[in-house]
Amino acid sequence: MKGKGLLQRLGFLKSMGFGIFLLVFILILSVISTILPQNQEVQFYVEGYSEYLAELIFILGLDHIYTSSLFAMLFGALAINLLLCNTMRLGKTIRKVRQRYNIAAMKKISSYKLTKPMNDSLALSYIFKGYGAAGIFKYKCKEGIYFSSKNTLGYFGSWFLHLGIMLIILSYIYGQATFFSGEVFGVPGERMNLEGTEVFAEIRSFDVSYREDGSVEQYITELQLQDTSGEQRQHGSISVNNPMRYRGYSFYQTSMGWAAECEAFKAFIPLKSQLIYEKTALNIPEENIAIALTKFYPDFAADSMNFSSLSDKPNNPALLYSIFYRNELVKMDIVKPGEYIQWNDYSFTIDNFRRYTYLKVNKMRGQLGAAIGGLLIILGLALTFYVKPRELAIKQEGEMLFIYGKAAEQNRNNSGMNTLSIENFINNKEDGIDVK
Amino acid sequence: MLSEKQGFLMALMLYSLAALTYIMFLVSKKLKLSTYGSWFVRAGLIFHTLALAMRTIETSYLPLTSQYEFATSFAWGISLFFVGFEWKYKIRSLGAFATPLILIVTFYAALQSSEIKPLMPALQSKWLFVHVSTAIFSYGSFAIACAVSIMFIIRDRLKESDFTSNHMPQLSILDNMSYKAITFGFFMLTIVIITGAIWAERAWGRYWQWDPKETWSFITWIIYAIYLHVRLNRGWKNKKAAWYAVVGFLSILFTYIGVNTILAGYHSY
Numbered sequence: 056m057k058g059k060g061l062l063q064r065l066g067f068l069k070s071m072g073f074g075i076f077l078l079v080f081i082l083i084l085s086v087i088s089t090i091l092p093q094n095q096e097v098q099f100y101v102e103g104y105s106e107y108l109a110e111l112i113f114i115l116g117l118d119h120i121y122t123s124s125l126f127a128m129l130f131g132a133l134a135i136n137l138l139l140c141n142t143m144r145l146g147k148t149i150r151k152v153r154q155r156y157n158i159a160a161m162k163k164i165s166s167y168k169l170t171k172p173m174n175d176s177l178a179l180s181y182i183f184k185g186y187g188a189a190g191i192f193k194y195k196c197k198e199g200i201y202f203s204s205k206n207t208l209g210y211f212g213s214w215f216l217h218l219g220i221m222l223i224i225l226s227y228i229y230g231q232a233t234f235f236s237g238e239v240f241g242v243p244g245e246r247m248n249l250e251g252t253e254v255f256a257e258i259r260s261f262d263v264s265y266r267e268d269g270s271v272e273q274y275i276t277e278l279q280l281q282d283t284s285g286e287q288r289q290h291g292s293i294s295v296n297n298p299m300r301y302r303g304y305s306f307y308q309t310s311m312g313w314a315a316e317c318e319a320f321k322a323f324i325p326l327k328s329q330l331i332y333e334k335t336a337l338n339i340p341e342e343n344i345a346i347a348l349t350k351f352y353p354d355f356a357a358d359s360m361n362f363s364s365l366s367d368k369p370n371n372p373a374l375l376y377s378i379f380y381r382n383e384l385v386k387m388d389i390v391k392p393g394e395y396i397q398w399n400d401y402s403f404t405i406d407n408f409r410r411y412t413y414l415k416v417n418k419m420r421g422q423l424g425a426a427i428g429g430l431l432i433i434l435g436l437a438l439t440f441y442v443k444p445r446e447l448a449i450k451q452e453g454e455m456l457f458i459y460g461k462a463a464e465q466n467r468n469n470s471g472m473n474t475l476s477i478e479n480f481i482n483n484k485e486d487g488i489d490v491k
Numbered sequence: 492m493l494s495e496k497q498g499f500l501m502a503l504m505l506y507s508l509a510a511l512t513y514i515m516f517l518v519s520k521k522l523k524l525s526t527y528g529s530w531f532v533r534a535g536l537i538f539h540t541l542a543l544a545m546r547t548i549e550t551s552y553l554p555l556t557s558q559y560e561f562a563t564s565f566a567w568g569i570s571l572f573f574v575g576f577e578w579k580y581k582i583r584s585l586g587a588f589a590t591p592l593i594l595i596v597t598f599y600a601a602l603q604s605s606e607i608k609p610l611m612p613a614l615q616s617k618w619l620f621v622h623v624s625t626a627i628f629s630y631g632s633f634a635i636a637c638a639v640s641i642m643f644i645i646r647d648r649l650k651e652s653d654f655t656s657n658h659m660p661q662l663s664i665l666d667n668m669s670y671k672a673i674t675f676g677f678f679m680l681t682i683v684i685i686t687g688a689i690w691a692e693r694a695w696g697r698y699w700q701w702d703p704k705e706t707w708s709f710i711t712w713i714i715y716a717i718y719l720h721v722r723l724n725r726g727w728k729n730k731k732a733a734w735y736a737v738v739g740f741l742s743i744l745f746t747y748i749g750v751n752t753i754l755a756g757y758h759s760y
Contacts (some may be wrong), residue, residue: 433678436677
């Protein structure tokens, strides 16, 4: 009894109905994920939605659907469904392939009355062709019955397809579970450690190439990867769509911006000097003061409403800074690079602007599995839709010739041959071929 | 020499004429009108092809990189599939259902900016052309499946007459046509998603990151996957399948137009 119960449960888990239920569930969650803003602060949902709806959002993890347990469980269940379905399907598929030469598994499609004995290979070919066995096919005789089959691989289409989907799901789950994400950024000459690894990256150069019309053609970073001793391990150029690969790590050209040298003084005595990036600040905690490079305008232009940059080339550079004292904004203005910025006893200079590059670094395992999965899906679909298995059998009983097939309408092709022409051919009424 | 704009406008005009004559054929039941419709749409396809070729020559890349370019290529794809289906199945009345779809997408293209912009770094990839051109074939095929399914739904409601028996195929044939178009569209959509994933890995660092466009392509893929499962395994055919194909195409339209206009993501070119 226990065994039967387990089998029943397995039967449900492998069923198409369960698979479709999971797909519909995933579909609904996917739709919600594009309607409901994801990964927002708790307050966003509390204020934006009713109390009950907000609670439901948190319980089901709808605020972060793609990383929620529910979503992971659904994909896990789908992988199990596919695994069980495919395991059980394999036996059935192999049985189908073996039954190619089993007339009991076929249906009688048509019959012809023979006026002469018929055992000529040309006639057999002609009949097989007439019933859709055109192209590459073989026939064999088994116990006086002629069998022909083609596109047998088509039986495995659905199997490959489901295996491919399963591989992609498993590879994706594995990839997500072991995903590494890091960053490398800086101006040329900077060297930094890729956090959490023993890889060091030195930015050798960063260039922006322009077309004649002034539009950006490409962002190119020349990067050298080193080990802890500073020995070069890899060296190359990275641009958008052309990442650098090193031991599973991929370095992507993701972004760029401006950086400058910032110096702070108190009563003209130097306090601190540091490279700061756009939207970052030079902070002096002991003095409770900070200056932020709020925005850099390489080609500054101003009208009554706005500040803007006419291009991203430093034709007329200007910068917007913000000074914070005891965490409060105390001054904000536009100045030229290198110009003295004064607030009370403090003074600052922001100068020597350079472009910095920002590279995202990922290490995602399971990509090979996903790639094989993708190929299997394409192969599976091609086999399922366009490689239809066909089987035919010709059996002679006395004066009668019987044609058997798996599916009559599938085995008919558009060769233009009809039963009459086949009968004429067999009985040598039309073509004048001597059929013994 | 014909400019891209002239070619596009000629195609738009010819598609409009084709839609008009096909619908008049359906209403007046005059066979000659369907012949005109067929010629108009074929001529429209020729001008459309020339327009796309002219733009390709001008830009040095296939017109697949902006809303306008994708819309005009999408309309071209539907048109190409329609001409192919009409030629293969010899069903003139299909034009009354397919040409309005071609026209809608062509008009949508006409509403977009056709300004030629230099290719931004993110779009400089050979994968772009594989990814987007397969999308044209996929969407075009789904559009024809939708047109055939609408025809099925209408044919199903009409009383049997000389016109329906002579010019509208049997329901089983329409059902099969829709299925064939969906299988091809699904095959292509799968390639679209896979090539998109490969490209995303090279450009953004992850082959799947639930960007709204990715998510909606996935949703559309699930919709058609369910269709194929229930059809092949449960014999789900005819009217239910026809309505389902129409819903599937609405999902395609949302993936293409809705996502780009309503939802923000990486695909905002």
